[in-house]
Amino acid sequence: MKLFSDYHSHPQGHRIQPYSQNLLQPWVDHARKNGLTDIAFTDHDRYHEGIDFDEIEKLRRANPDIKIRAGIELDNDPVRSIAGRRWVEKNWDRLDFVLGSVHFLERPDQMFDSVPAGAEQFAGRNIDEIYSDYFHRVREVAATGLVDCLSHLDLVKIHGHRPKTKIETLIGGTLDLIAERGLCVELSTAGWRKPVNELYPSDEIIHLAIAKGLRFTTASDAHSHLQLGENYDRLAEKMTRFGIRQVCVFEKHEAQLGAV
Numbered sequence: 001m002k003l004f005s006d007y008h009s010h011p012q013g014h015r016i017q018p019y020s021q022n023l024l025q026p027w028v029d030h031a032r033k034n035g036l037t038d039i040a041f042t043d044h045d046r047y048h049e050g051i052d053f054d055e056i057e058k059l060r061r062a063n064p065d066i067k068i069r070a071g072i073e074l075d076n077d078p079v080r081s082i083a084g085r086r087w088v089e090k091n092w093d094r095l096d097f098v099l100g101s102v103h104f105l106e107r108p109d110q111m112f113d114s115v116p117a118g119a120e121q122f123a124g125r126n127i128d129e130i131y132s133d134y135f136h137r138v139r140e141v142a143a144t145g146l147v148d149c150l151s152h153l154d155l156v157k158i159h160g161h162r163p164k165t166k167i168e169t170l171i172g173g174t175l176d177l178i179a180e181r182g183l184c185v186e187l188s189t190a191g192w193r194k195p196v197n198e199l200y201p202s203d204e205i206i207h208l209a210i211a212k213g214l215r216f217t218t219a220s221d222a223h224s225h226l227q228l229g230e231n232y233d234r235l236a237e238k239m240t241r242f243g244i245r246q247v248c249v250f251e252k253h254e255a256q257l258g259a260v
């Protein structure tokens with residue numbers, strides 16, 4: 001199996017750094033070095049001001065051997081994602097791919113997946129309730145009509161908290177909605193570098209997703225070009241065990257299955 005695509009990357013990292021050839025070319029170089037031929041830039045929507053479609057176009061012309069997709073990660077930031085959504089709507093036709101994410105639970109001032117600070121939000125709480133609330137928010141994102149794929153679908157496990165209720169009970173309706181909407185699910189190696197040390201999503205969820213006929217993208221959630229394609233050998237092994245032989249790639253929101 002040869003994985004060839006990485007559909008979750010953050011060239012700007014965690015601040016606005018306007019797109020330029022200097023910023024983006026190292027990402028393409030690293031992709032090429034690692035045998036990736038199809039990558040999507042998916043910066044956080046709160047940094048949408050840095051995204052420049054003309055710079056992406058220039059990069060494509062300079063690197064015709066790599067497919068470079070214009071994307072964004074739209075999340076549920078109660079404050080900043082209002083502008084993010086508007087930007088996605090406005091630029092929908094120029095975007096190839098939109099990831100939908102939940103980074104916020106009850107607290108509007110802190111991403112629950114901040115490590116380690118976000119773990120505070122779980123302390124002394126009913127974990128099952130947090131999981132239910134999290135998946136409710138995932139369904140809201142999936143239902144916006146503005147996303148093509150759900151990223152790190154079980155991010156709520158990031159700090160290692162596990163529910164007592166069966167995960168199938170907690171996530172079943174969410175997977176149904178994803179299927180109904182024809183959205184993809186991301187297989188993200190980022191979970192392996194977080195406290196939970198487990199792929200997003202878990203094996204159990206992958207089983208359920210396969211049973212519902214869902215399709216997958218492969219991703220690293222790279223915040224540095226050096227993380228592109230990180231742990232892909234390990235991911236390929238897992239996909240082989242699951243019999244996943246195709247991944248989704250996107251052009252102008254149109255999904256296409258590619259063999260791996």
Ligand SMILES: [Zn+2]
Pocket residue numbers: 073101103151152
């Ligand atoms: Zn994210």
Ligand SMILES: [Zn+2]
Pocket residue numbers: 008010073221
């Ligand atoms: Zn991300």
